[in-house]
Amino acid sequence: MDCKEIETLLIQALSLDEAHVTSDGSHFKVVAVGECFDGMSRIKQQQAVYAPLMEHITSGALHAVTIKTFTPTQWKREKVFNMPM
Structure with missing residues (x-):
C-alpha cells in the first residue's frame, strides 16, 4: 500500500x-x-483513524503507523507555529 x-x-x-x-x-x-x-x-481520534486501516495492518501491508490528528482550526495553528523561518 502506498x-x-x-x-x-x-x-x-x-x-x-x-x-x-x-x-x-x-x-x-x-x-x-x-x-x-x-x-x-x-484515544478515540486514534481509534477512528486505525479503524479503516485495520484490514491492512492485520494483513501486514502496513507494519507500523504513527498518527497525529487535528481539527481544521488546530491544523491552521500547527502549521503557523511549525513553519520554517
Whole structure:
C-alpha cells in the first residue's frame, strides 16, 4: 500500500479535510485533519483513524503507523507555529 492510497482511504472513510501520509520503509506517518475529531479524546481520534486501516495492518501491508490528528482550526495553528523561518 502506498501513501496516496492510504490518504484516499482515510479521506473517504472519515470525510477528512486533509490527510498527509509519509513512509520510511514499512513505517507510515499519518496526519489527519477533520471536523470529525472535534470533541473526541485522543484515544478515540486514534481509534477512528486505525479503524479503516485495520484490514491492512492485520494483513501486514502496513507494519507500523504513527498518527497525529487535528481539527481544521488546530491544523491552521500547527502549521503557523511549525513553519520554517
